[in-house]
Amino acid sequence: MPGIDPIVLFFLLGLAAGLARSDLRLPGAIYEFLSVILLLAIGLKGGVELAQQSLPALLPQIIAVLLMGLILPLLAYPVLRLLGRLGRADAGSIAAHYGSVSVGTYAVAVAWLVARDISFEAHMPLLLVLLEMPAIVVGILLARGVAADTDWRKLAHEVFLGKSIVLLVGGLLIGWAAGPQALQPVSGLFFGLFHGVLALFLLEMGLVAAGQVGSLRRHGLFLAGFGILFPLFGALVGGGLGWLLGLSVGGTMLLATLAASASYIAVPAAMRLALPEANPTLSLTASLGVTFPFNILIGIPLYQRLAELLHATGG
């Protein structure tokens, strides 16, 4: 069993530095660069694998995962409205964040599995891409209704051409078209440096998460509770689905992690334009200040246990 993951320690360093108000900060351009490498690397890995699989065989998984992406925000919304007493816009926006996924959390979960030599389905990045989108549409519909004046053309542009989708899908296509041999020359950057890039990325995420603490204090207990309990519930849904779909233990754990994670790249950008009246502080406080640290520090090992348990009892 390896010691504490260095990646997690980098996150804690960023968190501690941010809480102590150190003047440490990575320039925005560096953060962008790191996230570009992570997104492309994840896409490439999945694309290489997709080339070896027949898409029709994956269709049941694709449909099931899309359905999960539609259902999770539908379940989150009433909780946010009734228990959280949030307005329609805020509840819809937070529901969209939690129905969608966090690529950073996924990357940490993958690193966690790799460090322990646990194998997983290599086409998971495809499911990751599919889970990014449906919740955005559901969240907007919940907040706005169908008849509203939403500009769907502009919104579709935002959803399908947001940078995280473009890079993930682009990576998938490049990996798929090029195949493992042809990717060799670029693999040093994207695969060899993956863990180092992820560590730096998490250092920055720690700083960002620390920045949310002030608003967490203001917006209180409900968001903190929701930010922990809903991911746990999501992990049960995702883990159960992974098991039903016949994924390996590692794949089940990753699907649980995806369902438990909350977006902070694609969804905030889309919500800012589609639901301007929703307060971005609320959703970002929950997803970055609570859920992301929770998943990194506690959730991921827990979801692995869940996956093992499902496979042990379910056979």
Next chain:
Amino acid sequence: MRTEARKLVTIVTEAALERRLADDLKRLGAHGYTVSDARGEGSRGVRSAGWEASSNIRVEVVCDEPTADAIAAHLRRHYYDHYAMILYLGDVGVLRPEKF
């Protein structure tokens, strides 16, 4: 040196709005605009520019007075309520009035 009077409209707002603002400005008659990254603090908290959702931009437009008024009125109507945005106008002199 003889200069012609124009208005300088400066908008500081969320980076998420950049593309939408650019469309608005051109439609309202601006001949060009300049965008730069910015960070700072205001009534909506610290905008540290550490990552996307906390990034700010500063948009500058030099234009004639009616266009400046139209831009100010449009932004006020459509963005002030829900976005972190400030806008201010200043008088500037330009050498080539036909450009603005």
